[in-house]
Amino acid sequence: MNKFLRQLLPFGTLTLIIAALAALKPDTFLTMENFSNVLSRSSYSGIIAMGMTAVIISGGIDLSVGSMMALSGMVAGLVMTGNGSVVPTDGLMVLGSFVGILTGILCGVLNGGLITLLNLPPFIVTLGTMSAFRGLSLVMNNGMMFDVPAYTFLGEGTLAGIPVNVLIFCGIALAAFFLLRYTPLGRYTYAIGSNRQAAWHAGVNVRRNLIAVYTIAGLFVGIAAMIATSRTVSAQPNAGLGMELDVIAAVVIGGASLSGGRGTVVGTIVGTLLITFLRNGLTLLGISTNTQFVVLGAIIIAAVALDQAARAKAETA
Amino acid sequence: MTGISKHFGPVQALRDVHLTVRAGTVHALVGENGAGKSTLMKILAGVYQPDAGRIEIDGRPQVFAHPAQALAAGISMIYQELDLAEHLTVAENIFLGAEPRGRLPFTISHRQMIAQATRLARRFSFDIDATARVEDLATGDCQIVEILKALRHHASILVMDEPTSSLSEREAARLFEVVRRLRQEGLAIVYISHRLEEIIDLADEVSILRDGVLVHSAPTARLDIPTIVHYMVGRELTDFFPTRTARIGDVLVQVQDLASAAGIRDIRFEVRRGEIVGMAGLVGAGRTEIARALFGVDPKTAGQVRLNERTMSIDSPADAIAGGIALLTEDRKRTGLCLELPCSWNITLPSLAQIGFTPFIKPARESRIAAEVGARMAVKWASPEARAGSLSGGNQQKLLIARWLLANSRFLIFDEPTRGIDVGAKAEVYLLLNQLAEEGKAILFISSELPELFGIADRILVMRRGRLVGNLVTKQTTPEQVMHLAAVEERA
Numbered sequence A: 001m002n003k004f005l006r007q008l009l010p011f012g013t014l015t016l017i018i019a020a021l022a023a024l025k026p027d028t029f030l031t032m033e034n035f036s037n038v039l040s041r042s043s044y045s046g047i048i049a050m051g052m053t054a055v056i057i058s059g060g061i062d063l064s065v066g067s068m069m070a071l072s073g074m075v076a077g078l079v080m081t082g083n084g085s086v087v088p089t090d091g092l093m094v095l096g097s098f099v100g101i102l103t104g105i106l107c108g109v110l111n112g113g114l115i116t117l118l119n120l121p122p123f124i125v126t127l128g129t130m131s132a133f134r135g136l137s138l139v140m141n142n143g144m145m146f147d148v149p150a151y152t153f154l155g156e157g158t159l160a161g162i163p164v165n166v167l168i169f170c171g172i173a174l175a176a177f178f179l180l181r182y183t184p185l186g187r188y189t190y191a192i193g194s195n196r197q198a199a200w201h202a203g204v205n206v207r208r209n210l211i212a213v214y215t216i217a218g219l220f221v222g223i224a225a226m227i228a229t230s231r232t233v234s235a236q237p238n239a240g241l242g243m244e245l246d247v248i249a250a251v252v253i254g255g256a257s258l259s260g261g262r263g264t265v266v267g268t269i270v271g272t273l274l275i276t277f278l279r280n281g282l283t284l285l286g287i288s289t290n291t292q293f294v295v296l297g298a299i300i301i302a303a304v305a306l307d308q309a310a311r312a313k314a315e316t317a
Numbered sequence B: 001m002t003g004i005s006k007h008f009g010p011v012q013a014l015r016d017v018h019l020t021v022r023a024g025t026v027h028a029l030v031g032e033n034g035a036g037k038s039t040l041m042k043i044l045a046g047v048y049q050p051d052a053g054r055i056e057i058d059g060r061p062q063v064f065a066h067p068a069q070a071l072a073a074g075i076s077m078i079y080q081e082l083d084l085a086e087h088l089t090v091a092e093n094i095f096l097g098a099e100p101r102g103r104l105p106f107t108i109s110h111r112q113m114i115a116q117a118t119r120l121a122r123r124f125s126f127d128i129d130a131t132a133r134v135e136d137l138a139t140g141d142c143q144i145v146e147i148l149k150a151l152r153h154h155a156s157i158l159v160m161d162e163p164t165s166s167l168s169e170r171e172a173a174r175l176f177e178v179v180r181r182l183r184q185e186g187l188a189i190v191y192i193s194h195r196l197e198e199i200i201d202l203a204d205e206v207s208i209l210r211d212g213v214l215v216h217s218a219p220t221a222r223l224d225i226p227t228i229v230h231y232m233v234g235r236e237l238t239d240f241f242p243t244r245t246a247r248i249g250d251v252l253v254q255v256q257d258l259a260s261a262a263g264i265r266d267i268r269f270e271v272r273r274g275e276i277v278g279m280a281g282l283v284g285a286g287r288t289e290i291a292r293a294l295f296g297v298d299p300k301t302a303g304q305v306r307l308n309e310r311t312m313s314i315d316s317p318a319d320a321i322a323g324g325i326a327l328l329t330e331d332r333k334r335t336g337l338c339l340e341l342p343c344s345w346n347i348t349l350p351s352l353a354q355i356g357f358t359p360f361i362k363p364a365r366e367s368r369i370a371a372e373v374g375a376r377m378a379v380k381w382a383s384p385e386a387r388a389g390s391l392s393g394g395n396q397q398k399l400l401i402a403r404w405l406l407a408n409s410r411f412l413i414f415d416e417p418t419r420g421i422d423v424g425a426k427a428e429v430y431l432l433l434n435q436l437a438e439e440g441k442a443i444l445f446i447s448s449e450l451p452e453l454f455g456i457a458d459r460i461l462v463m464r465r466g467r468l469v470g471n472l473v474t475k476q477t478t479p480e481q482v483m484h485l486a487a488v489e490e491r492a
Helices: A003-024 A032-057 A065-081 A090-117 A122-140 A164-182 A184-194 A196-201 A206-231 A243-253 A265-284 A289-316 B037-044 B067-072 B090-094 B110-123 B139-152 B169-184 B196-202 B225-233 B287-294 B317-322 B332-336 B343-351 B363-376 B393-406 B423-438 B450-456 B479-487
Strands: B002-008 B011-017 B026-030 B052-057 B060-062 B075-078 B157-161 B188-192 B205-210 B213-219 B251-260 B267-272 B276-281 B300-307 B310-312 B325-328 B411-415 B442-446 B459-464 B467-473
Touching: A003 A265, A003 A289, A032 A065, A032 A164, A032 A184, A032 A206, A032 A243, A032 A265, A065 A090, A065 A122, A065 A206, A065 A243, A090 A122, A090 A206, A164 A184, A164 A206, A164 A265, A184 A196, A184 A206, A184 B343, A196 A206, A196 B332, A243 A265, A243 A289, A265 A289, B002 B037, B011 B037, B011 B052, B026 B037, B026 B169, B026 B196, B037 B157, B037 B188, B067 B075, B075 B139, B090 B110, B090 B139, B110 B139, B139 B169, B169 B188, B169 B196, B169 B479, B196 B225, B205 B225, B225 B423, B251 B287, B251 B442, B267 B442, B267 B467, B276 B287, B276 B423, B276 B450, B276 B479, B287 B325, B287 B411, B287 B442, B317 B325, B325 B393, B332 B393, B343 B363, B343 B393, B363 B393, B393 B423, B423 B442, B423 B450, B450 B479, B459 B479, B467 B479
Parallel strands: B011 B213, B026 B188, B026 B205, B075 B157, B157 B188, B276 B442, B276 B459, B325 B411, B411 B442
Antiparallel strands: B002 B011, B002 B052, B052 B060, B205 B213, B251 B267, B251 B300, B300 B310, B459 B467
């Protein structure tokens, strides 16, 4: 199997799933409404996966994204509602959104700073901040949510018939694609993930670049948090629970290597859509969410196993 | 081994190779990279299975489907990249997979293991601490551990792949003694090396492979280096070292009283434009440490570096590169290349800003630039987009030289640039060094091989125990004098 075919593998699987679903459930699956709904639902995990792609290419991992999303949402909710005391006005909602996104950025800076300045493994640092961010979001309103009933634009709004959140996802995906492929920061990210020592010996400022990568990941989480908040018209301290696994799975299915140096934005998008359509299809087929977890787990292992087998073959041939 | 053939895909790696190794002899196997030495040995060790041919040991035919079977039949391999568990002790490594049992089930008797390891070491008069951690040992001692591991497996055939490539001359000399002792004990030793001097010295017989074919096999007494080289490359290597044509200019680099935490002190020397300054010394004498201090890898504790009369402030490789200093590190896999990434990316990595790729990289132009410098360095690749890991060792080294050529460095430090690459590639590296000097670059050339220092350097600096003990003009000195300075302690 050559390189081109290998990259097409997840894409082919995705097409297969969509085709199978279209054949099995043409009346419910093949509707504009279902597609729009599915894409809109995958938009915020897709946005987070864009940041995760960069983090994983750099040889790191970010387990804190789910908690970070909850925290950013809660901070935004706090600002919008004046800690639950006022009904959000348009001005407060805009301000809240910015502060929420800023929270994501700061969380990313914290992750990147701890990892590079204390020289700790990303797994450990983000395992810690995963717990801490979750705790903070719960503490903020005693475990209660902030209701923001009028905050619907990002969740339900459309532009020219396309959901706003899907448009934002597309924009961020383009930006991430461009960043990783056409900027020195992206190039250094690949180099650091491939061989950190070699990158440093070639003059790459490893610390600064890693902090930048985690900060961008945080920015994307902040944006995703606003969409998630808008979709549920409430900021929930339990938002994004277990989400890191879905996101990491999407990146890995898309062909990235957890040991770094390898991964693409296009691959991750395919991985995200694959997971989303699979979920959607299983639901339409009447398979319970509990069983879906098992199927998803099997798919992740199968995808990586196939990819690795193809790679081994390509390298010995 | 009789009539061994093996192909990988369309590539015929070995064709009808016959090899006879006698007990109690050292049999050298030589050939350029890709000649098929490693493939042949991996077949012997059961890693690969031959397409055709037979292996016999003591006249009995053997079929190895798996390395464990070859090991059981008495064949042990010591690979170039040693195969030890770094965090474990010497004894634990020797007995890995066959630990003496303790009294309780599922336990290991550490006491017994250490005692047995020490006994084994003493039997072959190796001086090594069985309780030391492998990560704390010098490379030479790690090899002893590998040898002990093989002896513990009751090896009758020992294959050593480039055992001296990372050893200093003194460590190598010790290894030769060990090899001779093992020969006396009746072991058959297959010895793979690029260093022909040591083969002449050590081996009883020499077999030469070229392009998968055994081209010659004879007792060492009937061979000399030019003949071996002739068989290896199929042509005479008359101009192994290029004629030095560079005009030596004014002083470019001044190193003044340099010291670093890694143990070097009072280092003072100059390098002129167009000059190749060699640096000799034993492993651990502080040569690599000087390179690291100059390049900002290790923090300096004293002294200064002046380039073109200007004092440099260097706290990281990035600072050094910006100041025009380049370092080709001694370990190109660990600190040199990003092996999964394209060659072109590896070339442009330190120069993205310099070639106008900030804020945006232009892939088409990048590919063109890489192809250009790659061609100047005669890098052989499928395309500039090929993975750096797909190149041979010599070409990887040339790729790194191309990187620094593009970065327009004025002072280039080469740390063991010819280690582990074949004769042909070495000659090309020498040629490139000469070219760079001609372009007015100043070059510091660190090497453990005295012949190449004498072949290419204008001056030779000698290091011993972190101090600079000699600064000699190559034409006015001898290898013996350099060795003496490097290895012999002066009486106070």
